Amino acid sequence: MRTAVHTMTAIGLMSGTSMDGIDAALLETDGEAHLVAGPALMVPYPAELRSRLRSLVLEQQGDVAAIERDLTLAHAEIVRLLLADAGLDRAQVDLLGFHGHTLLHAPHERRTWQIGDGALLAATTGIATVNDFRSADVAAGGQGAPLVPLYHAALAASLPKPVAVLNLGGVGNVTWLGPNNDIRAFDCGPGNALLDDWMTTKLGRAYDEDGAVARAGRVDATALASLLSHPFFDVAGPKSLDRNSFSSAPVQSLSVEDGAATLLAFTVEAARRAILREGTPLQVLVTGGGRRNSAIMDALRDGFAGSQILSVDAIGWDGDVLEAQAFAYLAVRSLRGLPLSLPGTTGVPAPQLGGVLHKTTAERSASAA
Ligand SMILES: Nc1ncnc2c1ncn2[C@@H]1O[C@H](COP(=O)(O)OP(=O)(O)OP(=O)(O)O)[C@@H](O)[C@H]1O
Numbered sequence: 314m315r316t317a318v319h320t321m322t323a324i325g326l327m328s329g330t331s332m333d334g335i336d337a338a339l340l341e342t343d344g345e346a347h348l349v350a351g352p353a354l355m356v357p358y359p360a361e362l363r364s365r366l367r368s369l370v371l372e373q374q375g376d377v378a379a380i381e382r383d384l385t386l387a388h389a390e391i392v393r394l395l396l397a398d399a400g401l402d403r404a405q406v407d408l409l410g411f412h413g414h415t416l417l418h419a420p421h422e423r424r425t426w427q428i429g430d431g432a433l434l435a436a437t438t439g440i441a442t443v444n445d446f447r448s449a450d451v452a453a454g455g456q457g458a459p460l461v462p463l464y465h466a467a468l469a470a471s472l473p474k475p476v477a478v479l480n481l482g483g484v485g486n487v488t489w490l491g492p493n494n495d496i497r498a499f500d501c502g503p504g505n506a507l508l509d510d511w512m513t514t515k516l517g518r519a520y521d522e523d524g525a526v527a528r529a530g531r532v533d534a535t536a537l538a539s540l541l542s543h544p545f546f547d548v549a550g551p552k553s554l555d556r557n558s559f560s561s562a563p564v565q566s567l568s569v570e571d572g573a574a575t576l577l578a579f580t581v582e583a584a585r586r587a588i589l590r591e592g593t594p595l596q597v598l599v600t601g602g603g604r605r606n607s608a609i610m611d612a613l614r615d616g617f618a619g620s621q622i623l624s625v626d627a628i629g630w631d632g633d634v635l636e637a638q639a640f641a642y643l644a645v646r647s648l649r650g651l652p653l654s655l656p657g658t659t660g661v662p663a664p665q666l667g668g669v670l671h672k673t674t675a676e677r678s679a680s681a682a
């Protein structure tokens with residue numbers, strides 16, 4: 314049986330654009346239809362590493378090699394914790410899918426850069442590791458992102474279509490799953506990053522808990538129109554964004570509350586327009602941290618007349634670790650020589666393989682012997 318032969322146990326590791334921490338999730342999969350989710354863990358970055366990473370991402374300040382090493386070792390530690398929690402030995406895990414952290418994403422210049430030392434992670438954990446998931450797609454002319462859509466498609470195989478999966482992390486992205494197994498995917502707008510940065514600068518808080526500050530403010534229509542006039546919105550997908558693609562300059566003169574309300578409206582309106590350009594889905598399944606912000610969910614419900622707005626958890630998916638699971642899934646696909654991206658998901662000319670395998674020290678010595 315194909316499924317039995319190819320099924321592997323993999324751990325996916327994701328350090329998202331919000332820079333809040335590392336998500337790790339165990340998945341038993343063949344990289345195709347067989348999906349059995351296992352335990353998962355989310356570990357915030359230690360404050361000191363988070364602050365060095367933020368300086369590197371936001372201000373290009375810091376020692377990249379030292380941060381890459383510390384970030385990799387933080388990933389090794391979360392693998393150790395997940396194995397301990399799950400009562401598993403490392404020998405029971407076939408593969409790690411290590412996304413790393415995006416430092417730069419400029420596909421139009423054929424550049425994308427995720428830091429994370431795959432060889433060091435494989436050596437430290439003793440588990441073979443796949444990393445560098447985006448480079449091959451970008452080199453072939455794709456956007457290199459989003460990569461989660463093939464996993465969304467596998468998860469949603471039995472759902473009525475069309476359905477849209479909306480991920481609101483640091484950046485927002487949409488997977489559109491049409492009635493004939495057609496998949497289209499693209500980044501759609503700012504996600505939570507602008508609102509997070511606003512809260513950090515104005516109030517010293519990492520994010521707007523449950524949208525409370527935004528709820529206390531009013532949307533400034535002029536500022537919102539200015540935000541939505543960004544040229545990104547004129548271009549058809551597939552398309553992708555860097556965390557820092559948008560500027561909050563149009564809200565700078567507003568009160569903290571009105572600025573938050575306007576930035577939140579920007580996130581929701583960008584997502585709404587992007588989805589409705591594809592069609593009217595039966596459901597919009599919201600994942601990522603943004604689904605925890607009830608002000609975002611309420612605004613989405615107001616914005617979609619003909620669709621049901623649901624958090625993915627309502628249909629049994631774990632919205633906190635979907636991306637980590639996806640990189641476990643993609644690592645297995647990489648190892649099996651299956652494409653990670655399609656013309657409809659990243660704009661790459663043809664289905665594209667990707668990922669770089671780092672064997673463990675023991676595996677390397679065995680293959681040399
Ligand atoms: N209770 C909450 N209230 C409001 N916002 C929340 C809440 N919980 C999480 N968030 C938002 O979700 C963000 C984290 O989302 P998530 O973990 O999906 O991001 P990420 O994985 O780093 O991003 P990406 O998908 O872009 O890589 C936080 O920065 C915050 O803005």
Ligand SMILES: CC(=O)N[C@H]1[C@@H]2OC[C@@H](O2)[C@@H](O)[C@@H]1O[C@H](C)C(=O)O
Binds near residue numbers: 418458461462484485
């Ligand atoms: C370049 C990069 O790291 N992009 C991330 C980011 O975070 C969300 C969005 O922007 C998406 O394009 C992508 O991550 C998800 C996991 C993806 O590739 O599907």
